[in-house]
Amino acid sequence: MNELIIEAQNLTRKFGDFTAVDHITFDVGRGEIFGFLGANGAGKTTAMRMLTGLLSPTAGEARVAGYDVASQAEQIKQEIGYMSQKFSLYGDLTVYENIRLYGGIYGLGDEEIRKKSAELVEMLQMEALRDKRVGALPLGWKQKLAFSVALIHEPKIVFMDEPTGGVDPITRRQFWEQIYKVAEEGTTVFVTTHYMDEAEYCDRVSIMVDGRMDALGSPAELKKQFEAEDIEQVFIKLARGADRDEG
Ligand SMILES: Nc1ncnc2c1ncn2[C@@H]1O[C@H](COP(=O)(O)OP(=O)(O)OP(=O)(O)O)[C@@H](O)[C@H]1O
Numbered sequence: 001m002n003e004l005i006i007e008a009q010n011l012t013r014k015f016g017d018f019t020a021v022d023h024i025t026f027d028v029g030r031g032e033i034f035g036f037l038g039a040n041g042a043g044k045t046t047a048m049r050m051l052t053g054l055l056s057p058t059a060g061e062a063r064v065a066g067y068d069v070a071s072q073a074e075q076i077k078q079e080i081g082y083m084s085q086k087f088s089l090y091g092d093l094t095v096y097e098n099i100r101l102y103g104g105i106y107g108l109g110d111e112e113i114r115k116k117s118a119e120l121v122e123m124l125q126m127e128a129l130r131d132k133r134v135g136a137l138p139l140g141w142k143q144k145l146a147f148s149v150a151l152i153h154e155p156k157i158v159f160m161d162e163p164t165g166g167v168d169p170i171t172r173r174q175f176w177e178q179i180y181k182v183a184e185e186g187t188t189v190f191v192t193t194h195y196m197d198e199a200e201y202c203d204r205v206s207i208m209v210d211g212r213m214d215a216l217g218s219p220a221e222l223k224k225q226f227e228a229e230d231i232e233q234v235f236i237k238l239a240r241g242a243d244r245d246e247g
Pocket residue numbers: 015018020038039040041042043044045046047244246
């Protein structure tokens with residue numbers, strides 16, 4: 001594999017006696033699209049919080065973009081983008097205002113923000129919507145905008161937590177075209193999803209069960225290993241053995 005953007009070794013997080021993430025070991029390369037799957041409560045959010053420097057591990061270690069998650073969280077925040085359904089754009093601000101706001105949050109200068117805002121609005125073909133309130137846009141547009149905004153500071157890796165929830169398959173497919181483009185340009189994409197067709201679009205997929213990473217490989221490798229027709233079947237075979245499912 002080329003340059004490694006994530007290197008996790010026995011990464012673990014306990015809450016009291018409960019082990020939410022249990023010694024996970026994996027690498028993710030530059031420009032790779034890495035799918036992070038698991039049933040509700042499997043430990044995905046906890047693992048992502050550690051990888052983004054928001055929560056310290058109780059054992060093991062991880063480096064993201066070359067920085068240690070436990071001791072260099074501030075440097076990591078400069079190198080990553082983050083997008084989730086729950087935490088994202090400001091509905092009361094316009095498209096343009098959101099872009100400018102995030103440019104500021106990510107530490108870009110005024111001139112850079114002006115340049116980037118114009119580029120993003122054009123790339124998204126949102127010129128006509130520039131001054132519209134984001135709250136009034138269709139969900140699919142909001143998602144595309146949130147993705148672009150997460151990339152405004154040209155991070156090495158973007159973490160996405162169920163980025164396409166709630167939209168139709170065609171809009172999801174269009175969103176994935178954007179993901180491919182960004183990955184081709186060298187940005188690593190780390191994505192959680194509940195849509196099994198999306199898992200098939202990833203270069204590699206990991207499946208978490210009860211805090212452990214029970215499967216890791218390309219979609220083709222996993223289908224072969226688990227003698228399954230598709231990733232959904234792999235997922236079901238693994239999830240059947242799980243103790244936790246809070247869904
Ligand atoms: N702060 C906390 N204190 C105690 N337990 C926690 C805490 N955060 C998470 N957990 C527990 O750790 C386990 C893993 O939770 P986590 O949110 O990481 O799962 P998940 O895979 O992201 O699930 P979902 O898909 O529902 O978001 C769950 O059993 C959860 O209740």
